[in-house]
Amino acid sequence: MATTHNTRVRQISSRQNSLVKDLRRAFQHGELVDGFCAIEGVRIIEEATRSGLRFRAVFFSASAEPRMDKLLPQISSHAEIIALPDDVFASAVATETPQGIAALVKWPEFSLEKLLQQKTPLLLGAMGIQDPGNLGTIIRSAEAFGATGILLGDRTVSEFNPKVIRASAGSSFRIPTLHATAESISNLKSHGIRVVATSSHKGRSIEEVDLDGGIAILVGSEGAGVPREYIELADEFIRVPHSDRVESLNAAIAASVILYEAQRQRAK
Numbered sequence: 001m002a003t004t005h006n007t008r009v010r011q012i013s014s015r016q017n018s019l020v021k022d023l024r025r026a027f028q029h030g031e032l033v034d035g036f037c038a039i040e041g042v043r044i045i046e047e048a049t050r051s052g053l054r055f056r057a058v059f060f061s062a063s064a065e066p067r068m069d070k071l072l073p074q075i076s077s078h079a080e081i082i083a084l085p086d087d088v089f090a091s092a093v094a095t096e097t098p099q100g101i102a103a104l105v106k107w108p109e110f111s112l113e114k115l116l117q118q119k120t121p122l123l124l125g126a127m128g129i130q131d132p133g134n135l136g137t138i139i140r141s142a143e144a145f146g147a148t149g150i151l152l153g154d155r156t157v158s159e160f161n162p163k164v165i166r167a168s169a170g171s172s173f174r175i176p177t178l179h180a181t182a183e184s185i186s187n188l189k190s191h192g193i194r195v196v197a198t199s200s201h202k203g204r205s206i207e208e209v210d211l212d213g214g215i216a217i218l219v220g221s222e223g224a225g226v227p228r229e230y231i232e233l234a235d236e237f238i239r240v241p242h243s244d245r246v247e248s249l250n251a252a253i254a255a256s257v258i259l260y261e262a263q264r265q266r267a268k
Contacts, residue, residue: 008072008081009060015088019057019080023104024092030161036104037160040093042067045103046074047170054106055079061089064100071101079103094162107160110176112184115149116191122146122211122262123193125180125218127153128227129251135159136167137252138219142175145259146266149176151185151216153230182229188216189235196236197226198258200248203237211262219255222248 012020025031026038036056039048045058057080060068065083072081084092086100093102115121124142129135135157142150150159157164159177185195196209197218211217218234220226226234240249240257249257 008077009068009083010080011083013085013088015091019082019104020059020084020088020092023057023059023102026104026160027092027094027102027162030158030164032107032160033104035106037107037165038094038102038162039105039165040095040102040162041099041166042071042101044166044170045071045101048103048105048173049074051170051173053108053173056104056106057082058103059084059089059092059101061086061098061100067101105173108173108176110149110178112149112178112180115176115178116188116193118148120212120214120266121148121193122259122266123149123151123188123216124255124259125151125153125185125216125230126156126251126255127218127220127230128155128224129219129221130155130157131221131251132157132161132163133167134222134250134252135161136164136169136172138255139164139168139175139177140171141252141256141259143171145256145263147175147259147262149178151178151180153180153185153218153227155227182233185216185218185230185233194235195233196238197231197234198254199225199237199239201239203239205241206238206258206261209236209238211258211265212268215262217255217258217262219251219258222251
C-alpha cells in the first residue's frame with residue numbers, strides 16, 4: 001500500500017479526530033473553519049495547488065491510495081497527509097460517491113478597497129442566488145470574462161458550499177468574492193461605480209447599454225429577480241433579449257451573457 005512507503009502519511013481511524021471533525025463541519029455547514037475551507041475531488045485539489053493555496057491537511061480514503069503518489073509531490077511538505085478508512089472518509093465529505101480525496105485549504109483574503117483601486121472595476125453582484133450550481137457557474141464565468149470580483153448579497157448561498165466550489169471549477173480560488181449589503185452597494189457610487197440591475201422584461205437591451213468603465217452589475221435569482229433593497233439603488237436596468245416564449249433565463253446563463261457583452265465592449 002502507498003501509505004507504507006511514504007513517511008508523510010499519517011494513519012487515522014477515528015471519526016472523532018479533530019482534523020476529521022473540522023473537515024466534516026466545514027462540508028456540512030458550508031463555512032470556513034479557522035480560515036480553512038473544505039474541498040473535495042482530484043480536479044478541485046489540483047486547481048487549489050495551481051492557484052497557490054496553502055493546505056492544512058489532505059485526506060485520502062484507503063481505496064484512493066493509488067492516487068497519492070501522483071498528487072503528493074504537488075502539495076507542500078507543511079501539509080498533513082492523512083489516510084482514512086473508507087467509511088470514516090465517507091462520513092466526513094459532502095458527496096454520496098466520493099473520489100476518495102479531500103483537503104482543508106486556506107481561503108484567500110480579499111477586500112473591496114483593493115478591488116476599487118483598479119481604474120475601471122467590473123463587479124458582478126449575485127443577489128439572493130440560492131442555487132449553488134448557479135453561483136459556481138457565475139464565479140467561473142466571471143473569471144473567464146475578466147470580472148474584477150463578485151459581490152454576494154443577502155440570502156445568497158455561501159461561497160464555501162462544496163457544490164459552489166465544484167461548479168466554479170477552481171475559479172473560486174482566484175477571483176475575489178466578497179459579501180455586500182445594500183449600504184455597501186450604495187457606497188460604490190461614491191467611488192464612481194455605476195450600479196445596473198438585470199430584469200427579465202424592463203430596461204434596455206445589453207448591447208444598447210454602455211458596460212465600460214467602473215460598473216456593478218446585479219443579477220438576482222431566476223424566480224424572484226434582484227431583491228427590492230438592491231433594485232432601489234440601481235442607476236439603470238438592463239435585460240438580455242430572448243424569445244417571448246421563454247419567461248426568463250437561468251440566472252447563471254444571464255450573468256454569463258452579460259459578462260461576455262461587457263468584455264466585448266471593454267475590449268474595444
